[in-house]
Every structure is written in structure tokens, then in C-alpha cells.
Amino acid sequence: xxxxxxxxxxxxxxxxxxxxxxxxxxxxxxxxxxxxxxxxxxxxxxxxxxxxxxxxxxxxxxxxxxxxxxxxxxxxxxxxxxxxxxxxxxxxxxxxxxxxxxxxxxxxxxxxxxxxxxxxxxxxxxxxxxxxxxxxxxxxxxxxxxxxxxxxxxxxxxxxxxxxxxxxxxxxxxxxxxxxxxxxxxxxxxxxxxxxxxxxxxxxxxxxxxxxxxxxxxxxxxxxxxxxxxxxxxxxxxxxxxxxxxxxxxxxxxxxx
Amino acid sequence: xxxxxxxxxxxxxxxxxxxxxxxxxxxxxxxxxxxxxxxxxxxxxxxxxxxxxxxxxxxxxxxxxxxxxxxxxxxxxxxxxxxxxxxxxxxxxxxxxxxxxxxxxxxxxxxxxxxxxxxxxxxxxxxxxxxxxxxxxxxxxxxxxxxxxxxxxxxxxxxxxxxxxxxxxxxxxxxxxxxxxxxxxxxxxxxxxxxxxxxxxxxxxxxxxxxxxxxxxxxxxxxxxxxxxxxxxxxxxxxxxxxx
Numbered sequence: 386x387x388x389x390x391x392x393x394x395x396x397x398x399x400x401x402x403x404x405x406x407x408x409x410x411x412x413x414x415x416x417x418x419x420x421x422x423x424x425x426x427x428x429x430x431x432x433x434x435x436x437x438x439x440x441x442x443x444x445x446x447x448x449x450x451x452x453x454x455x456x457x458x459x460x461x462x463x464x465x466x467x468x469x470x471x472x473x474x475x476x477x478x479x480x481x482x483x484x485x486x487x488x489x490x491x492x493x494x495x496x497x498x499x500x501x502x503x504x505x506x507x508x509x510x511x512x513x514x515x516x517x518x519x520x521x522x523x524x525x526x527x528x529x530x531x532x533x534x535x536x537x538x539x540x541x542x543x544x545x546x547x548x549x550x551x552x553x554x555x556x557x558x559x560x561x562x563x564x565x566x567x568x569x570x571x572x573x574x575x576x577x578x579x580x581x582x583x584x585x586x587x588x589x590x591x592x593x594x595x596x597x598x599x600x601x602x603x604x605x606x607x608x609x610x611x612x613x614x615x616x617x618x619x620x621x622x623x624x625x626x627x628x629x630x631x632x633x634x635x636x637x638x639x640x641x642x
Numbered sequence: 643x644x645x646x647x648x649x650x651x652x653x654x655x656x657x658x659x660x661x662x663x664x665x666x667x668x669x670x671x672x673x674x675x676x677x678x679x680x681x682x683x684x685x686x687x688x689x690x691x692x693x694x695x696x697x698x699x700x701x702x703x704x705x706x707x708x709x710x711x712x713x714x715x716x717x718x719x720x721x722x723x724x725x726x727x728x729x730x731x732x733x734x735x736x737x738x739x740x741x742x743x744x745x746x747x748x749x750x751x752x753x754x755x756x757x758x759x760x761x762x763x764x765x766x767x768x769x770x771x772x773x774x775x776x777x778x779x780x781x782x783x784x785x786x787x788x789x790x791x792x793x794x795x796x797x798x799x800x801x802x803x804x805x806x807x808x809x810x811x812x813x814x815x816x817x818x819x820x821x822x823x824x825x826x827x828x829x830x831x832x833x834x835x836x837x838x839x840x841x842x843x844x845x846x847x848x849x850x851x852x853x854x855x856x857x858x859x860x861x862x863x864x865x866x867x868x869x870x871x872x873x874x875x876x877x878x879x880x881x882x883x884x885x886x
Contacts (some may be wrong), residue, residue, distance in 0.1 A: 442801055448720040472805035479803070483796035485815060496804040499814070550802070 390417040392559050392589045393438055398452035400433060400442070407433045411452075415559075415606075420581060420590040422604035424597065424622065428637065430613040431593045432477030435561050438591070439475040440468060455640045457558060472498055476552035478562045482544035484510045484536035484551070492536045492547060493518050496555045521582055522550040546580065560579055560584075564591040566599065578603045597637065601625055609633045647760055658879040700835040703775045704828045707782025715790045716812065728783075735780035743777050743838060778831045785827025789820040793833070833874030839866035 392610040393415040400408040408430050415421050423431040437454055440461060454461050473496070484492050491516045497506065506514075515532065520527040524546050528539075536547055545565060553561060562581075566574040568583055574596075581590055581603055594600050599620065600607055605623040609630070617624055617633045628634040676802045710728075718725040801811045 439803065441799070444799075444802060446721065469805035469807060472803060477803040479796065479799065481796060483800040485797060485800060486819065495801070495814075499801075499804065499806045499810045548800070554805070 386575065389414075391415060392417040392456040392457060393591070395437075396453040396455075398434075398437065398454060400430075400437065401449040402445075403642055408437075408612050411613075411615045413590060413608065413615055413618060415591060417558075417589050418586050419606055420585045420604040421606040421608060422600040423593045423608045423610060424595075424600050424636070425610035425616075428593075429610045431610050432563050433473050434519070434610070435563055435591060435593050436477075436526050436573045438559070438561055439477055441472075441473050441477065452520050469500065473563060474557055475559045476555065476557035478545070478552070478560065478565045480564045481568050484539070484544050484550050486535060488533050489519075489536050489539070489547060490515055490532040493551045493554060494579045496551055500555065502531055518550040521546075521553055521584070522546040524550060525574075540573075542569055545569060545573065545577055549577075549580065549584075555589065559589045559591065562590065564593050564595060567595065571582065574599070593637050597625075609636065611636070654877050657873055660866055671856055697839075699771055700774050700778045700832065701832065703778040704782050707779040707831070708824060708828070710779070710788050711783045711786035712812075715787045716808070716816075729787075732780040732783050734735055735776060736784050746773065772773050774835055774838075778835050781831040781834060784831060786820075788815065788826050789823025789827060792823060793819045804870065828872050829877045833871045833877075836867055836874060837871035 391414045393413070395411055395413050395525060398408055398411040398413075399406065403558065411430075411434060413434075423435065425431050433442065437450065437589070438456060438461075442448050442450070450462070459466065474556075483494060487495070490511075494506070494511055497511075497514065504617070516525060519528055524543060528545065528547075529533075530536065531539075536544065543567070549565075566577050576600065581592070584590070590604075592600075592604065603620050607619065607624045608615060609617045609624065609628075609632070611632050617628065617630050619629075624633065625637055628637055712874070714725050714728060720726075797815055797819070798811055801815050
């Protein structure tokens, strides 16, 4: 078997919110270029784990992290890691679509603008970047005449796709998604899933989901978490059909019963 | 830009212009030197000259209040003891009616001026300044904090997740969104200060010599100050209605 390429590796990752331990000795390796889904009951630490990988957890204060997280072979808690650079490499899509309350055009350029010196982008360059980003999320045809429209006035599905699109100009390697479809209807969910499958390979996806069917449809690897511990991490189909751990079996089958 | 926004902004602007014209009129029509000793006949100019110093001071207090609110809200975590202390103090101070501040100040003024050695005026001035700061700052801190808080967390979160620094999040997203709210808060504080100034001036002067006050046209000034306070609150209400 060929050596596998991992984008994210954690070693004995422990995390506390105050006195409450949210992650217990998590050791996980995320395959590059694949879609990995995180499932488990509410409060099991899926989102917490996800938020560790670009260190947005730290913003909440009162968070203690111990252990090692390697993203692209580099420990992200090293002193020389720059947060803006890390967050550029590891993009994030949130549960509710959260485009900034500015135009569609500016939303896509926002990431680039904050990472490059003032006025370093020419008009032609920015136009090209916006078109490319919107095309890769299949929004260009719908939005090419609405680039000046406030992004918050779009349909939810378009907003969520836009939130994915605005990551692309930064050329991230990993995209974290925290229940990206929970605010969308069936059609929107399908559209986002198609988009993920289309973009997988170029990007590594890590998706938290409460929807088992979605995990099964979209991901190739699946991680089951329970009360802060990582219980099982296998190929999605294997995990759903022949779970090794009884907790995984309970969770998976309860939902299917 | 949608129409309602244009309407709101122009009403606010017109109100502001009126207020400034009024101030200009007030300042143009009095020529006194600061620190002038009160005599039986020069009561009114002294009170006025205090007023002119008080206005820039309340503006400074407002700026300081805004800065303080930014520091509390954006730099300190909610659990910080200093932040909690200041916030509870601010809550108490904003709850005190301005009338009580006025009475407090008058109490100090009267006790010093009745001493009437002439040196009381310096102390009097500092008493006024302190009263104004205590009056204006808590309100500004509170409204600014509320405006900053009203910028939804997802907006901050998404900007941070794209790798923005705190300064970039503030300057690109939070401040533009919170600006109408912050300005509204400043106007509210200013109108409160003006109303209190009218109150102070009124009580202060009438307490002295009713006849001098009438001859010096204090009454009309008093009314004008109250009108200015009203205008400021109108300005504030329009800003507040401004949909974000």
C-alpha cells in the first residue's frame, strides 16, 4: 500500500473549556484531498475539534489546549506560526451562512485584501479572481449581474456557496465545514454536496454533520466521536456497515431504525 | 443607497447644522474672558464663559468614553475583573437622573460661591467639569458598547476565520457597522449634557439675582439650551432608527 499523505495529524489532543474537558486524547490523521466527515451526538466535541485546526477556538477565551496538532507537517501551536497565514491555509465554512454585509464582489475579495498590501490588486485582476471563484462554485451565471448586490440579501444556498467561494482566492489546502447544510433546504444541501465532491481532490474537506445520510453520501472517511473521545475512524462505508465499536453501532443504527 | 437611508441621513444632517448654527450664534453674542470675577452685575457672562469651556470638555469626555468602550469591549474578556467593575459602575452612573447631578453641582457651587471670597470660582469650574464628565462618560461608554455588541458575532467570526487581524476586523467590519449606533450614543450623551447645562445655568443664575438674570437675557439662553438638547435627541433618534 502506498504511503498515505496526511494534511492534519493530532497527537494526544486535550482541550478544556474552563473545567470542562471537551476533547480527551484525540489522535487523528486526516487524509489529504479526501472528504472526511465527523459524526456523533451533540456536545461530543466534533465542532470543537474542527475549530482547533484553524485555532478559532482561542477567541472564546477560557480555552486550554494540550497536545500537538500538525497541519501540513507543521505544529500550529509553535511560536512562529502566524494566525493569519494558518487561517489562510485552513479555510472555514460555518453553520449559518455568514457572508459579510458588503457586496458579493467585495465578499470574495475580502480575504485577499486583508492578506495583501493596500491597493495591490488591479481592477482587472480582481474581476478575474471574482469570476474564477464564483465559477468554481457554480454561482457565476446566477450572480454575474448581481455582483454589487449586498451578499446578505442572497438566497441562503447562494450565501453558503459564496462563503465557500470567498475562501478559494486564498488558495487554502484544507476547508473545514461546521454543519454547512443545516440551514439549507434539500435542494441547497444537494447543491453544496455536489460542490464539495467537485472540489474534493483539490482541497481537503473536513465536515461536521448531524445528517448521517449526508456523511454517507459525501465523505470517503468518517470519524465517530462520543463525549470528547474519538471512538472510530474508518472508511465511511465500513464504519456504517460493520462498525467495530458498540457505541458507533448504537449511534449509527439508532438513527437508521 | 436606498431611499430611507438618504432621508434619515439628510434629516440628521439638517438637525446637526441647526445645532451648530445655534452654537455659533451663542458664542458670537458673548464676549467675556474666562475666569472673570462675578459681581452683582456680571453673573451671566461668567456662567456663559463656563459653558463654552464645558462644551469642548464634554466632547473630550465623549471621545474618551468611546475609546474606553472600545477598550472594554474589544480588548478585555468579559470575565476580566476590571471590565466587570467598570461596567457595573457605568450601569449605576447612567441610572442616576441628570437632575441629581445638577443638584449635586449646584450644592457645590452654592456652598463655594456663598463663601464669596472670589476664589470659589476656580473650584466651581472644576466642579462643573467633573459633573459633566461623570454625566457624559458613562452614557457614552454604555451606548458605544451596545453598538459594538450589536454587530453580529457571525460577521466577526467569518472575518477572523478568513485570517483577519483584530485591527482589520474592527476597521473593516465592526466600526462601519457600529458607527451610526456610536454616533447616536454620542448625540444622546451630548443632549443630556446640554439639558443639564441649561439646568445648571438656570438654577445657578436664578438663585443669584432674578432681576440681573432677566436683564441679561438669561431666560432666553436657558430656553435655547433646552431646545438644543431637544434637537440633539432628535438627531439621535433618527440615527437610531437607521436600519443596519
